[in-house]
Amino acid sequence: MKAINKIVLIVFQIIFSITIYAQESVQINNKLYSDSDCPVGVPSNPNPPDGTTNIRWNATTLNWTNGTGTTKNEIWFGTQGNLVKIYDGPAITSCEISVLQDSTQYYWFVICKNDSCGTQGPFWTFTTEKRYTTVWDWEDEFDNLNNWTIVGPQGLINWYAFPSSVAGSNAPELRMSWTPSFNGKSLIRSVPISLPYNWPVAYSFFFYLDYFTDPSGTVTVSVTYDGGLTEQILYQLINPTANVGPYFISDLFVTPASGSYNAQLQIWFEGYSFNIDYIYWDRIQLNAWTRDPPYPPENLTAQIIFNFAPQVKLNWQNILLDELGFKIYRKFGSQNDPGYYILIGTVGQNQTQYIDTTVLQGTIYSYQVYAYDEYMQTGSNKVTINVPIPVELISFTAEVEESTVKLFWQTATETNNSGFEVQRSQDYKDKKLSEWISSEQDWEVIGFIAGKGTTTEVQNYSFTDNLSHNLNQVIHYRLKQIDYDGSFKFSSEIEIEIQAPDIFSLEQNYPNPFNPTTKIKYSIPTVTLRQAQSDNWVTLKLYDVLGNEITTLVNERKPAGNYKVEFSGSDLPSGVYFYQLKAGSFIQTKKMILLR
Incomplete structure (x- = not known):
């Protein structure tokens, strides 16, 4: 019964994942905008020109010409079958994409919009060059597991090369299956890889985790220099609560001062395999550079500041002065959300702050800052911040x-x-x-x-x-x-x-007749300076038809103004009564009727 339930849930997850994926990405040749009556013109003049090859992978700037009437843009970018929106805002004509895959074909298109409609441009493509600037280059696309040893101790038959491309690259790819289920740690280790001592090494791979239930376990990619006795964590995911990916993971690590000629990569899962479905990896790469890249900025932080509208202030530490400057990259969403970081600004050498004034209220952004020189760039930690909706x-x-x-x-x-x-x-x-x-x-x-x-x-x-x-x-x-x-x-x-009243006045009570309460309004006019210093002594009294005083409603000094008194006749019998206002030489009397 558990296996049947799991199969049903797997089918539901696949359908749900496809639904969510369709909302976040677009397949090639799909049209997001197809309003033939929209007056906004079609974007043109792409740069790189459509179909260009050997484009630099470490920093690529997209340029185009907007159609007539454009006031806003959407920019969509990615690999075939996985385009995501990287910009949505006021009209622009260029944006820089952060580090890309080498030897990869990318697709992109621009939507030109006004406030009511949009016109989608054609799909354009370019292909990045291979990283010929490295002297150590190791890659495995998992056509088989000849470069790997399944160490276990659990899950010895759960690892295999599988003819799919779920992680985001090309088939085949490495897959770890949940079945036969095990509870513990299962690890595979690569052949020795000769890396230079004390040297920055770039690593990258494609990744996808198909989640089933909690706790989903720990997934790790690491490097070891002593056959697995110790390891340096490169990427780790602990008990995710939903599907993760497909993502392209990349960063740098520095090899130790000795022993790096015996480096080995390790991929392992620890937990109850029944709680995940499958985990995929593909196209894992290591690249050691021919020279030291600039030292990456450290301790990147982000905070919200307000200058009429919310802005994001970024701060970081510059450890060495070996860079030409810093590039600031941003993307929509959290760090693990689909999408690409695009360049939003640059600052000069030894600058450690940048203020992003182009954020949208109620939007989540992720940032990364790169130190760059004439050859390379290296990135800081990534930060995510939610721009609030102010009052x-x-x-x-x-x-x-x-x-x-x-x-x-x-x-x-x-x-x-x-x-x-x-x-x-x-x-x-x-x-x-x-x-x-x-x-x-x-x-x-x-x-x-x-x-x-x-x-x-x-x-x-x-x-x-x-x-x-x-x-x-x-x-x-x-x-x-x-x-x-x-x-x-x-x-x-x-x-x-x-405006103060011009004359004394006593208004008719309302309601009248009344039972048992009514309101009496009166006005005291503007007076001379001498009178103002002493004010006016005001009395408001109630009398019966025989002239007997029933009660005093007001008996005090009153400055100029309009006043209202509420009177209750709950203790009086029905009948006719009179109320009288006295203020200085002013006297006025009116009649009221209490009717029970």
């Missing part, structure tokens, strides 16, 4: 109703948004009052509205500022958006003008 404020408005200001704002996206601090300042327009009221714009915090953390959906916020009084003045509001890490930025300011 994007798309509107900030205010509405005024008497002495109440309602603020409204809207965000398109948010990232790590703790919330918004609402701040207010005011300028007094009455020049006489400026003698005793400061006109300086001092911001005060009047509230805080919690944010939504991280979201790509439109969010709406509001805040009500109930002003206690409002002399003639101009009021300013702004938002201080605060992230969870304490970083912040201010919104633009909005300005409203508050």
Whole structure:
């Protein structure tokens, strides 16, 4: 039953892998864009010219001419049957590809787009030259296992040359099968390979792991100089949780000061083989250079900085001054995602920083920095970073109703948004009052509205500022958006003008008749400087029809402004009542009806 379940799951994985692969790559002669009505012109004038051979493998620049009306580009690049998108952004006319395979035919095409449609150009090809600049060159394409010894101790019959090309090169290739299943370590070791002492050696191979379940075990490629007693890890994958590859793996290692003439490669798996399906390797190469390459940059790091929009700042260490400069390569996605690194910039000798200003919000990028001279280049460690979606404020408005200001704002996206601090300042327009009221714009915090953390959906916020009084003045509001890490930025300011009343007034209560509550509005006008210093003593009282005072609603000094009082008659019987406003020499009375 377990074998049947595994076969079913293998079929599902194959179908699922094909579906995902189809989304990430494009087969030759497929058209991504076929809108015959699109006005954007067709790209042309490829360089290298279509069909060119002997192109340098260590740095290749693609050039072309965009069609008329092009404002954006997509660039697709790769080997036959495995093209991936390496660029998607504003219109460009060239891009540099990082280290490629030697003696390999590559395909590429350009899509010219505007905001609504795109036109795909023809497929172009070129073939890279062989690496004739090396003096030690060892390669195995796994036509058979004559260069390898199956050491085990487990899985002695699980290794063989298989007529497939799953790892990404050409058939046949090395395959380790899960069956017959074993639990432990299974290793194969190459014949001795003579490498120079204390010398940089480039290695590369194609790789694919077909995952089944957890724990999936450890896969390692290493080099040993003492028959396997010790080893130097070149590539290691520990308990992956999904299919890995197909990838082209390449990097450098430095041989020891002695013993490197007996170098041997080792490929091994350790774990329960039942938990994987198959593992593939192909075209493993070692190349030792005729001279020392420039020393690679070390400790590459990436961090997000903000300069109106998010940017990525790269820093690295330069150990030696043996380079002409540094090339910065970038690709979409994580380090193990399909795709190619393309050149985005260069800096001079002994420069250790680069700021990428062309990143897209909400996108993952991987970077690698190469030190280069006139012959070669060597790469740093790789780093991956996710460019966040910042808080994007798309509107900030205010509405005024008497002495109440309602603020409204809207965000398109948010990232790590703790919330918004609402701040207010005011300028007094009455020049006489400026003698005793400061006109300086001092911001005060009047509230805080919690944010939504991280979201790509439109969010709406509001805040009500109930002003206690409002002399003639101009009021300013702004938002201080605060992230969870304490970083912040201010919104633009909005300005409203508050007009003080010109006359005393007492409005009719509303609702009327009422049961049991109603609201009474009244206004106190702008006064002279002398009056302002003493304010107005205001009383608002309620009387019954016989003139008996029922209650006092207001009895205090009031500056100029519009006011509202809520009255409850829950303890009173139904009937007619009167309310009266007194302020200085002003007296006004109105009637209200309580109807139960």
